[in-house]
Amino acid sequence: MVGVFRVSHKPCLILVSPKGESNLGGIARLMANFDLTDLRLVQHRCDRDSDEVKKMSLQAFSLVENAKTFDRLSEAQADLRWTLALSMRAAGEGHPQRSLFELDRPFWKRDEPWGILLGREDSGLTNEELRQTNLQVSIPSSTEFPSLNIVSAAAVVLSRWFEATHQDASELRRPLSSKPLKREEDLFFRGLSNLLRDIGFLKSDSSTHVLEDLRDIYQRAEIQERDLRILFGILSDLARTCEKKIFSSGSGGGKKSCSSE
Numbered sequence: 132m133v134g135v136f137r138v139s140h141k142p143c144l145i146l147v148s149p150k151g152e153s154n155l156g157g158i159a160r161l162m163a164n165f166d167l168t169d170l171r172l173v174q175h176r177c178d179r180d181s182d183e184v185k186k187m188s189l190q191a192f193s194l195v196e197n198a199k200t201f202d203r204l205s206e207a208q209a210d211l212r213w214t215l216a217l218s219m220r221a222a223g224e225g226h227p228q229r230s231l232f233e234l235d236r237p238f239w240k241r242d243e244p245w246g247i248l249l250g251r252e253d254s255g256l257t258n259e260e261l262r263q264t265n266l267q268v269s270i271p272s273s274t275e276f277p278s279l280n281i282v283s284a285a286a287v288v289l290s291r292w293f294e295a296t297h298q299d300a301s302e303l304r305r306p307l308s309s310k311p312l313k314r315e316e317d318l319f320f321r322g323l324s325n326l327l328r329d330i331g332f333l334k335s336d337s338s339t340h341v342l343e344d345l346r347d348i349y350q351r352a353e354i355q356e357r358d359l360r361i362l363f364g365i366l367s368d369l370a371r372t373c374e375k376k377i378f379s380s381g382s383g384g385g386k387k388s389c390s391s392e
Contacts, residue, residue: 142292143169143246144285145207145214147260150176151252155195156187157282158249163191165289170198171207171246204248204260213245216264217284218256219277228267231291239295247288249281311359319359320346322366330373 144162149155155177162170178184185192201207208214221228248264250256261267270279270287279287324342327333333341354362 140241140244141167143171145171145246145248148174148176148251152177152181152183153187154281156184159188159191159194161285162194165293170194172198172200173204173207208246211246212243214264216248216256216261216267218267219269226262231268231270236295239292309356311356326370
């Protein structure tokens with residue numbers, strides 16, 4: 132199922148003075164992964180048309196070709212209302228700073244034009260550049276090796292943004308389906324209960340507790356209609372092997388048992 136986009140504005144990515152051609156290509160590919168198209172380059176130091184850029188961007192090279200170029204950061208973000216800068220270096224105590232993991236889902240659902248800044252591979256963003264942004268965000272990492280490659284940093288942040296503004300990943304992957312009718316669930320559990328009693332798994336003094344636990348497991352699995360049909364098939368085959376009639380209204384009971392002697 133295709134994810135439903137829940138905000139009116141996707142972020143643009145602003146690369147400040149990028150030097151590595153593989154990084155530029157990697158950023159373009161990453162943007163395509165997350166359905167982003169607005170790439171902006173400030174004083175780029177690499178050849179946008181190089182083979183390395185094309186190799187790393189794969190089918191997303193058009194994002195590099197169509198990237199907007201600027202001489203100054205102020206020009207690159209002139210049409211934006213809000214910008215976030217990724218940096219481990221503090222611009223100063225007065226500048227707003229947050230850890231990425233502190234930013235909740237509502238934070239990412241922005242209804243205004245906004246952008247994410249990534250600094251130079253060798254020196255990051257200057258204090259002046261950081262102070263041109265609304266918020267400085269750091270990505271928690273090892274204190275012994277804290278610096279992330281800009282492609283890796285962008286991947287972490289965009290994944291966070293994508294998760295917050297789209298349906299849950301489990302919903303994105305799950306095909307259209309529907310929950311089974313409650314009467315079908317009741318029939319399944321009646322049959323399961325009958326079979327478990329007949330094979331001696333359920334004892335009179337603990338059956339209620341066990342059946343409640345099985346119901347809880349069932350609900351946590353978020354069973355769909357097709358899933359329940361599979362479970363019905365398994366249960367029916369087990370009952371047939373044991374020669375039990377488990378889907379009747381009674382407690383079931385042929386004479387033969389599957390339980391071990």
